[in-house]
Amino acid sequence: MEPIRKHTGLVYPLNRANVDTDQIIPKQFLKRISRQGFGQFVFYNWRFDSKGTLRDDFSLNQPKYEGTSILVAGENFGCGSSREHAPWALLDYGFRVVIAPSYADIFYNNCTKNGILPVILSDDEVQTLIKNAETEQYYLTVDLEAKKVYDNKGFEATFDLDSYKREMLLNGWDDIAVTLTHVDKIDQFEANRK
Amino acid sequence: MRKPKTVIEKIWEKHVVHHEEGKPDLLYIDLHLVHEVTSPQAFEGLRINNRKVRRPDLTFATMDHNVPTIHRNVIKDEVSKTQMETLKTNCEEFNVPLADIHHPDQGIVHVIGPELGLTQPGKTIVCGDSHTSTHGAFGALAFGIGTSEVEHVLATQTIWQAKPKTLNVKVNGKLGTGVTAKDLILAIIGKFGVKFGTGYVIEYTGEAIRDLSMEGRMTVCNMSIEAGARAGLISPDDTTVEFLRGRRHVPTGEAFDQLAEEWKALATDEGAIYDETVEINAADIEPQVTWGTNPGMCIPVSANVPSVEDGQSDNDKEEIKRALEYMGLQGGEPISSVAIEHVFIGSCTNSRFADLKKAADIVKGHHVHPNVRAIVVPGSHSVKKQAEDAGIDIIFKEAGFEWRDAGCSMCLAMNDDVVPEGERCASTSNRNFEGRQGTGARTHLVSPEMAAAAAVKGHFVDVRTLGVPAHN
Structure with a gap:
């Protein structure tokens, strides 16, 4: 996966809690057998009407959010199905960072396996970012090395991420390769069980 | 020690x-x-x-x-x-x-x-x-x-x-007659919310859990994820052992008895400490119906759909408003007056032989309401065969249900088993998310018994008023 160290981008605010992975990528798009090409279907049922036409009333379709790469949303983001097609779709659409007060465990994990940085900020901080991004074209910088989120007008917040996931994201490592450096221990574990 | x-x-x-x-x-x-x-x-x-x-x-x-x-x-x-x-x-x-x-x-x-x-x-x-x-x-x-x-x-x-935190969900007392494992897990999620288990592994304990059959325990653990927990489990006991005895991939004879002792020794020790504990009284739980667009949005069948004003915060109010709108419901209307067009009995939550049998007991001698299309999708080829050997397929078919082959089916509608836009389904599955059973489809999660009763009446009804056989 592509490493992520420091990222500056346009913020898209999605002021909803409990956004589930069925909304991020509906099931009719899970039949593909590759990891690519899911971006066109992200938030499909919110972005398109039943005839497949873009809906003006869904904010992601507004021109002011074109080119967005940082998604800010409400609590428990990514709940429900374990489908990794959700982070694949977000990444393919252009999102490199998600910011929310909390995430569902599986989705959070899936993000870190695909080079999407899931940032946890407080409710108040998230609401501030959402308001800013609803009122103007709003850019943020997310610095994974310093574990900081800031804009150029004085907003600054710190976040935490476990050191293993941080290292993987910073370096873009494939964790199977890392695990295989412990293969002797796996062999030993299996031998001890027999 | x-x-x-x-x-x-x-x-x-x-x-x-x-x-x-x-x-x-x-x-x-x-x-x-x-x-x-x-x-x-x-x-x-x-x-x-x-x-x-x-x-x-x-x-x-x-x-x-x-x-x-x-x-x-x-x-x-x-x-x-x-x-x-x-x-x-x-x-x-x-x-x-x-x-x-x-x-x-x-x-x-x-x-x-x-x-x-x-x-x-x-x-x-x-x-x-x-x-x-x-x-x-x-x-x-x-x-x-x-x-x-x-x-x-x-x-x-x-x-x-990462080693997970542990959460004890203790269910005290006994479930009432006609109240099922599905009602229990929905009530737990309704009470504590859709993310109270995030970051934890849940262990379900207490008298009502011990009393459940393996099928009931599977229904409860199945929906742990709907409470936010990646895993939910129940300490092994004699019920567990007896369910597994004689199954294809377990040993037989003495080897099985030895294994059974090892399994039972895994049960949580007296005095073990959890990171968190919550409790709920089984006797307080009624048959549940979800009204909204996540599994935490559920109410007893005797209750009214919540109104926007019931929201505790602005965000909460907004969420209720969106859910009511999507579900085509009015705040304050009794859930039992809500008419349905579809019934789905199936999914990894409720498609085992015991689930189908209990639904069939309700359906027997009745007919599916003329406005309803109802399907039964057994959880496996083997469940299907077992049900057919017991004549359960006949009960469903005579009542006007479609009797299908095994699969996930209308739970997530990846195949052709789709609920049309704007139509309403009483479903024994696990997720009532927007669009889950089809774009614009409206899902109400219920137990197999409640789904069967809704199929017959054409709207939600307290299954206990129909004279349910007593089993959990």
Whole structure:
């Protein structure tokens, strides 16, 4: 996966809690057998009407959010199905960072396996970012090395991420390769069980 | 004296391959279940990197999400067909055992694991499916993973996991007659919310849990993920042992008796400490119906749909407003007055023989309401056969239900079993998310008994008023 160290981008605010992975990528798009090409279907049922036409009333379709790469949303983001097609779709659409007060465990994990940085900020901080991004074209910088989120007008917040996931994201490592450096221990574990 | 431990800690400690302070543990996986939707990219990853499946003997695949439940010999959807054929090719190439669409062992992955005895107490079990928590009913540590992790487990038979916090959900007292495991788990999620389990593994304890059959325990553990917990489990006991006795993948004779003792020794020790405990009284629980667009939005069948003003905060009010709008409901209307057009009895939550039998007991001698289309989708080929041997299919068919082949079906509507836009379904599945059963479809989660009663009446009704046979 592509490493992520420091990222500056346009913020898209999605002021909803409990956004589930069925909304991020509906099931009719899970039949593909590759990891690519899911971006066109992200938030499909919110972005398109039943005839497949873009809906003006869904904010992601507004021109002011074109080119967005940082998604800010409400609590428990990514709940429900374990489908990794959700982070694949977000990444393919252009999102490199998600910011929310909390995430569902599986989705959070899936993000870190695909080079999407899931940032946890407080409710108040998230609401501030959402308001800013609803009122103007709003850019943020997310610095994974310093574990900081800031804009150029004085907003600054710190976040935490476990050191293993941080290292993987910073370096873009494939964790199977890392695990295989412990293969002797796996062999030993299996031998001890027999 | 040894420190008392929870079943979760006991299983964890037996599976740590590598531990390093400040990092997740490398955990060994005993059983990896695979299905067609979340595995193709994982096998492709192995191929690109020239890797093998480390332990095909600990891996088992089936087709469930995508399979048609009718006219199975001709799969019209080319993309679905490709996905199923891809699984077949991958299993052949990597020597993974597969119960394909025509195999007698085929079924929903979380139904066949326990049925075949692959699911056993003390095992670590993963699958690229969030409802893997189902297997926790046996006192196994079972959780859903993404496709990257599927690839990781295929290649290494291990997974990186931070040791989870433990949450005791204690259910005191007894469930009333006509109140089921499904009502219990919905009531738990309704009371504590859709994210109270996030970051935890739940252990369900208490009298009402001990009283549940294995089928009931599976229903409860299945929906742990709807409470935010990746895994939910129940300490093994005699009920667990008796369910597994004689199943294909468990030993027989003395070897079984010895194993049974080891299983029971895994149960949480008296005095073990959990990171968190919540309690609920079983006797207070009524049959439940969800009214909104997540499983926490549920109410007793005797209650009214909440109004926007009932919201505790602005965000809460906004969420209720959106849910009412999507569901086409008025705040304050009695849920029992809501008419339905579809009934779905099936899914990894409620498609086992016991579920179908209880629904059939309600349906027997009645007919599906003329405005309702009702389908029964057994959880596995074997459940279907068992039900047919018991004549249950006849009861459903005579009442006007469609009797289908096994699969995930209308739970997520990846195949042709779709609820049309704006129509309403009483469903025994696990998720009432927007669009889950079809774009614009409106899902109400209920128990099999409540779904059967709704099919007959054409609207939600308290199943206890119909004179339900007493069993849990």
